[in-house]
Amino acid sequence: MRIALIAHDKKKNQMIDFAVKYKDVLAKHDLYATGTTGTLIMGETGLNITRMKSGPLGGDQQIGSMIADGKIDLVIFLRDPLTAQPHEPDISALLRLCDVFSIPLATNAATASIIMNALRNGDIEG
Numbered sequence: 001m002r003i004a005l006i007a008h009d010k011k012k013n014q015m016i017d018f019a020v021k022y023k024d025v026l027a028k029h030d031l032y033a034t035g036t037t038g039t040l041i042m043g044e045t046g047l048n049i050t051r052m053k054s055g056p057l058g059g060d061q062q063i064g065s066m067i068a069d070g071k072i073d074l075v076i077f078l079r080d081p082l083t084a085q086p087h088e089p090d091i092s093a094l095l096r097l098c099d100v101f102s103i104p105l106a107t108n109a110a111t112a113s114i115i116m117n118a119l120r121n122g123d124i125e126g
Contacts (some may be wrong), residue, residue, distance in 0.1 A: 001073045001119070004063045005033040005041060006055065008085065011078035012037060014109055016044050018078070023047060024118040029119075032072065034059035060090040067097045075105045076112045078114075 003026065012045035019026060019041045031049040033041060038051035052059040066072045075098055085091060098105040108110035118124045 001125075002030045002032065002066075002071060004061065004066070004075045004077075005031060005037055005049070005074050006063065007034075007078040008055075008080035008083065009077070010080040010083060011039055015076075015078050016040055018076070018109055018112060018116075019045050019047065022113075024121075025120045032063065032066065034063070052107050055090070056085075056087045058090075060087060060094045064090070064094045064097045067094070067101055067103055070101075074104060074115065075103055076115070077105065077107050078109060078112070079107045096115045 005015065005019070015037055023045050024063075026047055031047060032038075032052065033049050034052050035054035035057070038049040041047060042049050053061040063072060063075070067075070075094075077094070079091070095105065097103070104115060106115055115124070
């Protein structure tokens with residue numbers, strides 16, 4: 001499975017904790033991430049991650065393009081709903097593409113954990 005990992009600035013520590021907790025599951029899949037998020041996860045976990053640009057510099061759009069091209073199967077996007085994002089149109093487009101192409105999308109740690117446990121248990125084909 002090809003998994004995209006994205007986190008807003010105030011959610012990056014939560015994403016790192018998530019990646020550490022589910023490292024065994026994530027290690028079995030092809031991982032992609034926006035720039036800083038990918039760097040931080042790799043530094044803490046040693047996971048192999050293909051990094052895109054930073055979200056505000058086009059990384060969200062790069063992942064959106066991969067979704068449209070059938071190259072992403074799952075998106076974990078830990079969003080900060082309480083902070084305005086300068087690239088909000090890019091974020092909205094990414095979320096819309098997940099809906100258009102029926103790509104599973106977790107926008108918070110609770111939903112992401114349910115998906116990871118389903119992958120770990122074989123309830124979702126990876």
